[in-house]
Amino acid sequence: MAIWSRQPRTWREVGFPAVLLLFIAASPVRAHKLNLFASVEGTEIVGYAYLSGGTRVRNTPLRLLGPDGRELGNLRTDGEGAFRFTARIRCDHMLVLDMGDGHRAEWLIEAAELPPDLPPLGPVPETAAVARTTEPARAEPGPSAGAAPGGAGYGQEEDLRRMLREELGPLQHQIGRYREEVQAFQRQVRLHDVLGGVGMLLGAAGISAYVLGRRRAGRSRQGDAAKGKQREE
Amino acid sequence: MRTIFRVRRPLGLMGATAAVAWLAAVAARAHFQVLLPSAEVVTAGGSRDLHLDLRFTHPMACGPVMEMGPPVRFGVLVKGRVTDLRSQLQEVRIDGKTAYTCDYRVASPGDHIFFLEPAPYWEPAEGKMIVHYTKVVVNAFGEEEGWDASVGFPVEVQPLSRPYGLWAGNLFRGVVLRQGKPVPFAEVEVEYWNEDSRIRAPSDPYVTQVIKADAQGVFAYAMPRAGWWGFAALVDGDEPLRNPDGVPADVELGALLWVRCAAMK
Numbered sequence: 001m002a003i004w005s006r007q008p009r010t011w012r013e014v015g016f017p018a019v020l021l022l023f024i025a026a027s028p029v030r031a032h033k034l035n036l037f038a039s040v041e042g043t044e045i046v047g048y049a050y051l052s053g054g055t056r057v058r059n060t061p062l063r064l065l066g067p068d069g070r071e072l073g074n075l076r077t078d079g080e081g082a083f084r085f086t087a088r089i090r091c092d093h094m095l096v097l098d099m100g101d102g103h104r105a106e107w108l109i110e111a112a113e114l115p116p117d118l119p120p121l122g123p124v125p126e127t128a129a130v131a132r133t134t135e136p137a138r139a140e141p142g143p144s145a146g147a148a149p150g151g152a153g154y155g156q157e158e159d160l161r162r163m164l165r166e167e168l169g170p171l172q173h174q175i176g177r178y179r180e181e182v183q184a185f186q187r188q189v190r191l192h193d194v195l196g197g198v199g200m201l202l203g204a205a206g207i208s209a210y211v212l213g214r215r216r217a218g219r220s221r222q223g224d225a226a227k228g229k230q231r232e233e
Numbered sequence: 234m235r236t237i238f239r240v241r242r243p244l245g246l247m248g249a250t251a252a253v254a255w256l257a258a259v260a261a262r263a264h265f266q267v268l269l270p271s272a273e274v275v276t277a278g279g280s281r282d283l284h285l286d287l288r289f290t291h292p293m294a295c296g297p298v299m300e301m302g303p304p305v306r307f308g309v310l311v312k313g314r315v316t317d318l319r320s321q322l323q324e325v326r327i328d329g330k331t332a333y334t335c336d337y338r339v340a341s342p343g344d345h346i347f348f349l350e351p352a353p354y355w356e357p358a359e360g361k362m363i364v365h366y367t368k369v370v371v372n373a374f375g376e377e378e379g380w381d382a383s384v385g386f387p388v389e390v391q392p393l394s395r396p397y398g399l400w401a402g403n404l405f406r407g408v409v410l411r412q413g414k415p416v417p418f419a420e421v422e423v424e425y426w427n428e429d430s431r432i433r434a435p436s437d438p439y440v441t442q443v444i445k446a447d448a449q450g451v452f453a454y455a456m457p458r459a460g461w462w463g464f465a466a467l468v469d470g471d472e473p474l475r476n477p478d479g480v481p482a483d484v485e486l487g488a489l490l491w492v493r494c495a496a497m498k
Contacts, residue, residue, distance in 0.1 A: 039341075
C-alpha cells in the first residue's frame with residue numbers, strides 16, 4: 001500500500017515534468033516529413049525543400065540524377081531552402097534530397113517539362129565524367145574535362161572510368177527496364193496465382209464429389225448385393 | 234416465361250414504393266452549396282490537375298439540383314495570396330439547371346483554400362434568400378501551411394481539425410465565425426455527399442445531421458463513413474435582400490466547409 005501511494009507522487013514529481021519537457025523539445029520538429037518541390041523556368045529547374053509545417057530545409061545537399069542513374073548535378077539548398085539548376089540535357093531529372101539520417105525526399109522533373117531545344121540524353125554518358133567535380137553541370141561536357149586535371153596516371157584512370165561508364169551506362173538502363181518488367185510480371189503472377197488457386201479449389205471439389213459419388217454408388221451396390229443374398233437365404 | 238412476368242410485377246411495385254419513399258425523404262433535405270475538388274491532397278507523384286464541381290443541391294438526397302447564378306466570388310487562397318478564378322469557370326447543365334466546373338492546375342506547394350460566394354438563391358418555399366459562403370481545402374505536395382486561414386467571408390467556418398488527411402470516424406471540429414467573431418450556439422447542419430445514392434436514410438432525420446456549437450462557437454462531429462462531408466453553419470442575415478420580384482426577403486447566411494475522410498483499411 002505504501003509503495004502504491006508513493007508511485008503516483010514520483011510520477012507527478014518526475015514523470016510529468018519530464019514528459020512535458022520532452023514534448024516541448026519535440027514540438028518544433030514534430031511530424032517533420034521532408035518534402036521537395038521543383039518546377040521548370042526556361043532551362044532552369046527551380047524549387048525548394050521544406051518540412052510539412054512549412055519550415056525551409058537550408059544548406060542541404062541535393063543531387064540530380066538522370067534516368068540511368070548518372071549524376072547530372074550536385075548542389076546545396078540556400079539559406080531559404082531554395083535551389084536553382086540549369087539543365088543541359090532534356091531528360092528525366094530525379095531530384096534527391098538526403099539529410100543522411102533517414103530523411104529523404106524526391107521530386108521528378110520529366111524530360112517533357114524541359115525546353116525541346118536542349119539536347120537529348122546521348123548514349124555516351126560524357127556528362128557523367130564530370131559529375132564527380134564540384135560544379136558538374138557548369139563544366140562543359142567533353143573528353144577534355146576528364147583528362148585535364150592531374151598527371152598522366154590520373155588521366156588514364158579517368159579514361160578507364162569513362163570507358164567503364166560507357167560500357168555500363170546502357171547496361172544500367174537495361175537493368176532498369178528489366179526491373180520494370182519483373183515488377184509487371186510479378187503483378188501478373190499474382191493474378192495467375194489467384195486464378196490458379198480458384199481452379200485448384202474447383203478441381204479438388206470435383207474430385208472429392210466424384211470419389212464420394214463412387215463410394216456411395218459402391219456402397220448401395222454392396223447393400224443391394226447383401227439384400228439379394230439375404231433373400232436367397 | 235410466365236414466372237418471369239410474375240416476378241417482374243412485384244419488382245415494379247417495389248420500385249414505385251421506393252420512389253415514393255425517396256420523394257418523402259427528399260422533402261426533408263437541406264440546401265447545400267457544393268464545392269468539391271477531384272482530390273483533397275495533391276502528391277508529388279500524382280496528378281496536379283484538379284477538377285472542381287460547383288453545384289447547389291441536396292447532397293444526401295442526391296438532388297434535385299437548383300439553379301446557380303454567376304458566382305459573386307470564386308478563387309483560391311494560397312499562402313496569403315488570392316487568385317480570382319471566376320474567368321476559369323465553365324458553365325454546365327445538370328438536370329437542366331446551371332452549375333459550374335473549374336479545372337485548376339496546382340503550381341506550388343501549400344494549402345489551397347478554394348472559396349465560393351454564390352449568387353443569392355431565392356427559395357420561395359421558405360420565403361428567403363440563401364447565400365452559402367463555401368470553402369474546401371486542398372493540400373499540395375506536403376506543405377501543410379494555411380489550412381485555417383480566413384478568406385474574409387462575413388460568415389466562415391474555421392477548421393480546428395486539419396481539414397484533409399482525415400480518417401472515417403475522426404471527430405471533426407470547427408468554429409463558426411461571423412465578422413471574425415465566434416457565434417455561440419450556432420446551428421450546424423451536416424450532410425454526406427451521397428454519391429450514386431449508395432446510402433439510404435431509414436427516415437427523414439437521418440438525412441441531415443443537426444448539431445449546435447457550444448458557447449464558444451465550436452462544433453464537433455464524428456464522420457461515420459468515408460467520403461465527402463459538408464458542414465453548414467447557418468445564421469440569419471442582418472439585412473434583407475430583394476427577391477427576384479423586388480420584395481425584401483429574409484436572408485439565410487451559410488458558412489460551409491467540405492472535408493473528405495478516407496476509410497482506415
